[in-house]
Structure formats: structure tokens, C-alpha cells
Amino acid sequence: MRRYHVTTFGCQMNAHDSERIKGMLEELGLGETHTAEDADVLVFNTCTIREKPDTRLAAHLGNAKALKERDPERVIAVGGCYAEAQRERIFAQYPFVDVAFGPGSIPHLAEWLGAGGHGIARSSFGIAEERRFAATLPSSRERPFQAWVQVSMGCNSKCAYCIVPAVRGREVSRRPGEIVAEVTRLAAEGVKEVTLLGQNVNSWGRDLRADLDTEFGELLRACDAVDGIERIRFTSPHPKDFREPVIAAIAECDAVCEHIHLPLQSGSTRILKSMRRTYSRERYVALVEKLRAAIPDLALGTDIIVGFPGETEEDFGETLAVVDEVGYDSAFTFVYSPRAGTEAAAMPDQVPDEVKRDRIERLVEVVQRRARERNDARVGLVEEVLVEGPSRTDPARLRGRTRRNTTVNFTGDARPGELVLVEIDAATSTTLGGSRAVLVAA
Ligand code: 5AD
Ligand code: SF4
Numbered sequence: 001m002r003r004y005h006v007t008t009f010g011c012q013m014n015a016h017d018s019e020r021i022k023g024m025l026e027e028l029g030l031g032e033t034h035t036a037e038d039a040d041v042l043v044f045n046t047c048t049i050r051e052k053p054d055t056r057l058a059a060h061l062g063n064a065k066a067l068k069e070r071d072p073e074r075v076i077a078v079g080g081c082y083a084e085a086q087r088e089r090i091f092a093q094y095p096f097v098d099v100a101f102g103p104g105s106i107p108h109l110a111e112w113l114g115a116g117g118h119g120i121a122r123s124s125f126g127i128a129e130e131r132r133f134a135a136t137l138p139s140s141r142e143r144p145f146q147a148w149v150q151v152s153m154g155c156n157s158k159c160a161y162c163i164v165p166a167v168r169g170r171e172v173s174r175r176p177g178e179i180v181a182e183v184t185r186l187a188a189e190g191v192k193e194v195t196l197l198g199q200n201v202n203s204w205g206r207d208l209r210a211d212l213d214t215e216f217g218e219l220l221r222a223c224d225a226v227d228g229i230e231r232i233r234f235t236s237p238h239p240k241d242f243r244e245p246v247i248a249a250i251a252e253c254d255a256v257c258e259h260i261h262l263p264l265q266s267g268s269t270r271i272l273k274s275m276r277r278t279y280s281r282e283r284y285v286a287l288v289e290k291l292r293a294a295i296p297d298l299a300l301g302t303d304i305i306v307g308f309p310g311e312t313e314e315d316f317g318e319t320l321a322v323v324d325e326v327g328y329d330s331a332f333t334f335v336y337s338p339r340a341g342t343e344a345a346a347m348p349d350q351v352p353d354e355v356k357r358d359r360i361e362r363l364v365e366v367v368q369r370r371a372r373e374r375n376d377a378r379v380g381l382v383e384e385v386l387v388e389g390p391s392r393t394d395p396a397r398l399r400g401r402t403r404r405n406t407t408v409n410f411t412g413d414a415r416p417g418e419l420v421l422v423e424i425d426a427a428t429s430t431t432l433g434g435s436r437a438v439l440v441a442a
Contacts, residue, residue, distance in 0.1 A: 001029075001030070001031045002029070002030045002031070002040040002041070003030060003031050003032065003033040003038055003039050003040055003041070004022070004025045004030045004031070004032060004033070004039055004040065004041040004042070004043060005032070005033055005034070005035065005036050005038070005039035005041070005042055005043070006018050006021055006022055006025075006032075006043045006044075006045060007036070007042075007043070007044050007045065007060060008045045009044070009045065009046050009047045009056065009057065009080070009082075010045075010046070010047025010080070010081070014045055014046075014047050014080055014081075014103075017045055017079070017080065017103050017106060018043075018045045020106045021043055021045060021079060021106055021109065024106060024107075024109045024110065025041065025043075025109070027110075028110055028113075028167055029167075036063065036064070036067060037067065039074070040073065040074055040075065041074070041075045041077065041113065042064050042067070042074060042075065042076050042077065043077045043078075043079060044057060044060055044061070044064070044076075044077070044078045044079065044080075045079045045080040046078060046079065046080035046081060046082035046083055047080055047081050047082060057078075057082065061076075061078075061094050061097070064076050064096070065094070065096050068096050075098050075099070075113060076094075076096060076097050076098050076099075077097070077098060077099040077100070077101065077109075077112070077113065078090055078094075078097055078099070078100045078101075079100070079101045079102070079103070079105075079106070080102070080103060081102070081103060081392050083100040083101055083102060084101075084102025084103060084104075085392065085393075087100045087102070088364055091335075098113075098337070099112045099113060105332075107148060107195075107197050107235065108235075108236075110163070110164055110167060110168065111162060111163070111164050111199075113163070143388065143389075143416065143417070144189070144190055144191070144417065145190055145191055145192045145193065145386070145416070145417035146191065146192070146193045146194075146195075146386075146388075147186045147191045147193070147194050147195070148194070148195050148197050149179060149182055149183060149186070149194050149195070149196050149197065150174065150196075150197045150198065151173065151174055151179055151196045151197060151198045151201060151204050151216075151219065151234075152171055152172060152173045152174060152198035152199070152200075152201070152203075152204050153168060153169075153171070153172055153198070153199070154168045154169045154170050154171040154172055154199065155168060155170075155171055155199035155200055156170055156171045156200075156203065157199075157200060157238060157276070157278075158276050158343070159265075159275055159276055159277060160274065160275050160276050160342060160343040160344040160347070161275060161305060161308060161336060161339065161342055161343075161344040162339075162342060163339045163341065163342055164199055166341050166342070168199065170207075171198075171199070171200070171203060171206070171207060172207060173198075173204050173205050173206070173207050173208050175208065175212075176205070176208075176212070176214055176218070176219055176222060179196075179219065179222075179223070180219075180222045180223065180226065183223050183226050183229060184226050186229075187226050187227060187228035187229050188228070190228075190417070191228075191229070192228065192229065192230045192231060192386065192417065192419070193229075193230065193231040193232075193233065193386060194223065194229060194231075194232055194233070195232075195233040195234065195235060196219070196220075196223070196232065196233070196234040196235075197234075197235060198234075198236075199236070200236070200237065200238040200241060201216055201234045201235070201236065201237050202216055202237040202238055202241035202242055202243070202246060203216075203238065203241050204216045204219060205218075205219065215243070215245055215246070216234075216237075216245075216246050216249075217243075217245030217246040217247075217248060217249035218245070218249070220232065220234070220246070220249040220250065220253055220256055221249050221252075221253060223255070224249075224253035224254065224255045224256060229255050230255055230386075230419060231255055231257050231386065231403065232253070232255045232256045232257065233256075233257050233259065233405070235261050236261050236262075236263055236303075237260065237261070237262060238263070239262055239263070239264075239277075239279050239283070239284050239287055240277070240278045240279050242262075242287055242291070247290065247291060247294045247295070248294070250294075250295055251294045251295050257403040257404070257405065258295055258296070258297050258298050258299060258403055258404055259298070259299040259300075259301070259329075259403065259404050259405040260291060260295075260298065260299075260300055260301070261300075261301040261302065261303075262284075262287075262288070262291075262300055262301070262302055263302055263303040263304075264284060264302045264303070264304055264319075264322060264323075264326075265277055265303060265304060265305050265308075266304070266305065266308060266311070266315065266318075266319050267281050267315075267318040267319035267320070267321060267322030267323065268281065268311070268314075268315035268316075268318040268319060269281045269282070269318075270315060271308055271310065271311055271315050274308070274309070274310060274344075274347075275305075275308060275344070276343075281318060281322060284322070285322065285325065285326065288300065288326050297404070298404075299329040299330075299374075299404035299405055299406070300326065300327075300328050300329055301328060301329060301330040301331060301332075301405070302326075302328050302330075302331045302332070303331070303332045303333075303334065304319060304323070304331055304332070304333050304334065304363060304367075305334045305335075305336045306319070306333070306334070306335060306336065306356055306359040306360050306363055307335055307336040307351040307355065307356030307359060307360075308336045308344065308351070309336070309344055309347035309348065309349050309350050309351065310347065310348075310349040310351075311336075311351055311359075316359050316362075316363075319363065320362065320363065320366050323363065323366050323367055323370065324366055324370065326370075327370040327373065327374055328367065328370060328371060328374075329371055329374045329375075329404065329405075329406065330371060330405070330406075330430070331367045331371070333360055333363050333364055333367060334360075335356045335357070335360050336351065336356065338350065367429075368429040369429075371429040371430065372427065372428065372429040375406065375427035375428065375429065375430075375431075375432055376427045378406070378424045378427060378432055379424050379425060379426065379427055379432075380424065380425075381423075381424050382421050382422065382423050382424070382437050383402040383403075383404075383406075383408065383421070383422055383424055383432070383434075384402065384403055384419055384420075384421060384422075385400035385401065385402055385408050385410065385419070385420055385421070385422045386400050386401055386417075386418075386419055387399075387400040387414045387415065387416050387417065387418045387419075387420060388400050388401065388416060389416050391409040391410075392409075393409065394409065397409050397410060397411055398410055398411075398412065398414055400414075400420070400422075402432070406430075406431065406432055407430065407431045407432070408422055408424070408431065408432045408433070408434060409431060409432075409433050409434075410422045410433065410434045410435055410436055411434075411435040411436065412435050412436025413436070414436060420436055420437075421436070421437040422434040422435065422436055422437060423435055423436075423437045
């Protein structure tokens with residue numbers, strides 16, 4: 001059995017996150033070990049608030065580096081607040097790190113380990129004999145007012161780079177009655193924001209068709225009707241399956257937030273084809289236009305991979321062009337990394353490391369410039385913010401997120417879980433700053 005080891009820094013919230021991380025790893029078939037030396041997957045769940053997390057982290061990572069040198073198959077993952085704030089810097093400073101993920105990305109861990117899991121052989125993860133939905137697994141909620149709700153598991157796509165189909169199996173949708181019952185129970189417990197989770201939420205319900213004619217838009221409407229749920233998010237939709245009823249539901253449901261994470265992966269139609277994404281650059285861009293026309297003030301996030309086998313400078317230029325054209329509010333950028341057992345790992349024309357590194361740097365520059373422009377445009381507006389806790393960089397201030405999913409650090413009094421109005425007066429490429437407006441959101 002493959003083994004994992006999680007080291008947790010910082011606060012109670014991080015301890016909860018570590019429980020989630022462990023749950024995800026166990027769902028992948030890994031077992032826990034209490035010493036880093038015995039672990040095939042080493043996870044460091046970081047924090048930015050406590051005393052000198054970076055020096056402690058540096059010491060731990062030094063040890064991890066030595067372990068990785070001994071066994072290059074080992075996967076080193078850095079999660080938590082520091083990873084979120086310093087994602088790009090972590091890779092620059094610690095090139096042996098395979099995966100960096102923020103607290104909001106724990107549900108994507110399986111794919112992200114794919115992003116860096118050199119040599120975790122397909123068989124070592126295995127597909128759990130009896131797959132269970134996360135909802136039925138014991139887990140503590142990160143915050144009492146936010147919850148993840150799994151709507152499906154597995155994936156029927158065959159993206160050439162991705163390990164998920166191998167480790168999670170075919171897509172199985174959870175029944176709508178069960179999902180809505182869970183959302184209703186969560187609302188009664190004080191949850192205000194739910195994030196519906198699936199590898200491809202847009203194909204939710206397809207496997208239920210034998211006895212139930214439904215689709216994801218209908219599920220969004222059913223969740224929107226639950227009293228007490230103020231915000232509904234979902235991740236991730238596959239661009240190939242974004243149909244009218246889902247777009248209409250996002251546009252019409254008050255609780256469904258104006259934020260869509262729409263993985264692009266590549267801007268080159270040729271590479272998209274080789275990735276088996278089943279859409280072209282043109283179809284993706286047309287979808288973005290349709291979404292923006294239907295949903296005013298829509299924020300868009302994405303995932304992009306650079307250095308997929310066969311990617312030429314010209315292909316990469318197309319990715320840069322799409323990123324520039326679309327103007328994402330946020331983007332997760334990945335250096336392609338071959339995963340044993342996937343189609344792409346066996347492809348010829350693997351791109352050299354230094355080319356991949358050069359491309360990701362150029363990509364991050366465009367991503368940040370466009371995101372900064374998008375955030376600059378929010379300055380002067382009043383945004384509804386769901387308060388999450390103290391700011392990660394200045395504990396004297398508060399932190400929360402807008403409906404568009406942008407983190408806001410702001411001055412003023414409020415309790416975690418409260419919805420407040422914040423007047424925006426500052427912007428970076430990843431955050432907004434402001435102060436609490438006098439009016440309280442309804
Ligand atoms: N290499 C690089 N990035 C990957 N991802 C998944 N597998 C790989 C891989 N082998 C990225 C994709 C996906 C995100 C969750 O992780 O961009 O959308
Ligand atoms: Fe992986 Fe593609 Fe399925 Fe996402 S849609 S989980 S990238 S195979």
C-alpha cells in the first residue's frame with residue numbers, strides 16, 4: 001500500500017483542512033504513516049499567520065528534498081494558506097515540490113496530485129472497491145457557514161494527461177433528493193454557502209436518466225430554493241457540456257454566484273485535440289461570450305497546462321492569446337507532468353523542463369496582468385462579502401470573499417459567517433482591499 005504523511009502548521013482551521021486532505025488521500029487508496037521517511041506522498045499544510053511559518057516550512061522542505069533525492073517517486077505537496085499566497089514562489093524556491101494547493105482546492109487534490117505525481121503508478125492508487133460519497137464520510141467542516149457537497153464522483157472524460165479516470169472510475173451521480181436533503185440539513189445547521197462538487201458537474205444526472213430526467217441546471221434551481229442558502233458555487237464544469245439550462249439557472253437563481261471556473265487547459269486547438277478535451281479554441285471562446293452575455297458581471301477562473309507533449313512555441317502563443325482575450329479573474333497554472341498510466345505519459349515529443357519553466361513564467365505574467373486589470377475595475381464599487389475570519393496578512397483586518405470569489409481584506413467589525421458590504425479601495429492581481437460600508441447586506 002502507498003502511504004501518505006501530512007504535516008500541519010498553524011491554526012485549528014488548518015487542522016480541519018488536514019482532516020479533509022487525509023480523507024481525500026484515503027479515498028485514493030493511500031494509508032497514513034506517522035513518519036515522513038515511510039511516506040510516498042508528503043503533504044505540508046501551511047499557514048501564513050503564525051510565527052515564522054516560512055523558516056519552519058523551509059526546514060521541513062529541506063528534509064523532504066533529501067527524502068525525494070533518495071526516492072524520486074515520492075510526491076511533495078504543499079497546501080494551505082502559504083501555498084495559496086505564494087504558489088509561484090514555492091515552485092521557484094523549492095523546485096522539487098510537485099504540487100501547491102490553496103485551502104479552497106482540497107477537493108481537486110486527486111487531479112492535482114496527477115499534476116505532480118511522478119510515478120505514483122496507476123495500480124498503487126487503485127480504484128476503491130466500494131466508492132463512497134464524501135458526504136457520507138466523517139468530516140468536519142472547515143467553517144460552520146460553508147460546506148462542500150459532492151454531487152458526483154468519477155469522470156467519463158479521458159483527458160490524456162489526467163489520472164482521475166484511472167483512480168476514480170466512471171461517473172456516478174448522487175440522486176437529487178439526497179443532495180437537496182443534505183443542503184437543507186446544512187442550511188438548518190447554519191450553512192450559508194455550499195459548493196457543489198464533481199469532476200464534471202455539467203454531466204451530472206446523465207447516468208440517472210434511466211429513471212430520472214434531470215440535468216445540472218435543475219439541481220442548481222432545487223438548491224437555490226432551499227431557505228437560508230445565500231450562496232451556491234460549483235466546481236468544475238467541463239466546457240464541452242455547458243448547456244442552455246445550466247446557463248439560464250446560473251443567470252436566474254439569486255443564490256448562484258456570478259463565478260465560473262472554466263478549465264481551458266490550452267488555447268491551441270491542435271493541443272486540445274491531443275489532450276482529448278473535445279472542444280476547439282473557437283468553441284471555448286464562443287462559450288465564454290455566451291456566458292458573459294447571459295450572466296452580467298461574471299467572474300471567470302481557469303486551469304491551464306503548459307508543456308503538454310508536442311506543444312510548440314506557436315501552440316503556446318495561442319494559449320497566451322486566449323488568456324489575454326478572455327481576461328480571467330483567476331487562473332491555476334500547471335507545468336505538464338507525466339503521470340504513469342495516462343495516455344500523455346507515453347506520447348513522444350515531451351517538452352524539455354527549461355522550456356516548460358520559461359513558458360509558465362510568461363503565462364503567469366499575462367494571467368496576473370489581466371487579473372490585476374479585472375480587480376482594478378472593482379475599485380470604487382461596493383461588494384457583498386461573506387466574512388471568513390482575520391486577514392491572512394494583517395490579523396487586525398478581516399478577510400472574506402465576494403460573490404465573484406475574490407478575496408477581500410478589509411477594515412471594520414464583523415463576525416465570521418456574516419454577509420457585509422465592503423467599499424473597495426485597493427486591488428492586487430489576487431485580492432481586493434476596502435473597508436466595511438455602513439449598510440448591512442440583507
Ligand atoms: N500535468 C499538469 N497538470 C495537470 N492537471 C491535471 N493533470 C495534470 C498533469 N498531468 C491540472 C489540470 C486540471 C487541474 C486540476 O490539474 O489543469 O484541470
Ligand atoms: Fe481529469 Fe478531464 Fe475528467 Fe477533469 S474532465 S477529471 S481533467 S479526465
